[in-house]
Amino acid sequence: MNQTLSVILPAHNEAEYIQDCARALLASAPLPAGWQTDVVIVANGCTDTTVALANGFRDAAEHLGWSWKVLDLKQGGKLGALQAGDATATGTIRAYLDADVQLDPDLLPQIVKALSADVPLYASGSPRVSRASSWITRAYARCWATLPFVTTGVPGFGLFAVNAKGRARWHDWPDIISDDTFVRLSFAPTERIRVAAGYTWPMVEGFANLVKVRRRQNAGVDEIKRKFPELMQNDDTPGVPLSGKFRRLICDPIGFGMYVTVSLAVKTPLFRDKSHWARGR
Structure with a gap:
């Protein structure tokens, strides 16, 4: 009997990104035998x-034998989009994908293999930051991409997936800022799998936007600490020792300097943004 991987893709005014995302998704390698x-x-x-634009890929998806549904919700908000996506999806494995992400062809097959076990599991790929237009974002991203959380962890920004027993860890999606952090921390480090295949993910452009998004990410983690303190026992985010900071300073002083500058600016009262929707980190 066939089993199903559901890819749930919330999209709010993503005309700039949705076509590249869909093309990469449809270029995925075949799933293991018995999966649709x-x-x-x-x-x-x-x-x-x-x-x-999303509806324009329906014929290509059906040619591959895929089910391709586009829901048009009048109300914005990622929480409602996630709830509606889960209510419509049929898969035993569920991948939650951002519309500005481009998957490598082997990523979905590797995720299906990783999650094909009868225990709760979470998986994601190896992230890459796409080349930014602004030198500020490029410099920041160079340092950020070397952090242990990014290079060896399973951060799940832009894409994460769970199997059926993993999805049973929560019922409705909570109304919180950082849904990806909530899901990641719903699993112990030993239940999180990083597969070799990767995906490309963009950062926001410019200093002010980097500070706003970083501030919002921090606020999202603080919110989880308040509302779901029991999840924090699963936080294994490694710090960077002094020797690692010094090495980054020597190897890339501009990148390190920009990363530190953004980190310090996050602590100032400037760049406040109370919206729950943000692209990139």
Whole structure:
């Protein structure tokens, strides 16, 4: 009997990104024998051409034997999009994908293999930051991409997946800032799997946006500490020792300097943004 991988893709005004994301998704290598693919794109509160562009890939998906559903929700908000996507999806394995991410062809097959076990599991790929337009973001990203959390952890930003027993760890999606952090911390480090295949993920452009998004990420972690303190026992985010900081300073003084500058600016009262929706980190 066939089993199903569901890819749930919330999209809010993603006309700039959705086509590249869909093309990369449809270029995925075949899943292991006995598996089929169910894609649920949840356009929420879109005022651009996201819905039309997403619907334009239906024939290509059906040619591959994939199910391709596009939901057009009038109300924006990632929480509602995740709830609607889960309610529509049929898969025993569920991958939650951001619309600005481009997957490597081997990533979904590797995730299915990693999660094909009768115990709760979480998986993601090896992330790469796409080349930014601004030198500020490029410099920041160079240092950020060397952090142990990024290079050896299973951070899950842009893409994470769980099997059926893993999805049973929570019921409805909580109304919180950082859904990806909530899911990651719902699993012990030994239950999280990083596969070799990767994906490309963009950072926001410019100093002010980097500070806003970094501040919001920090606020998301603080919110989880308040609302779900029991999850923090699963936080294994490694710090960077002094020797590692010195090495980064010597190897890339501009990148290290920009990363430190953004980190310090996050602690100032500037760049406040109370929205729950943010691209990149």
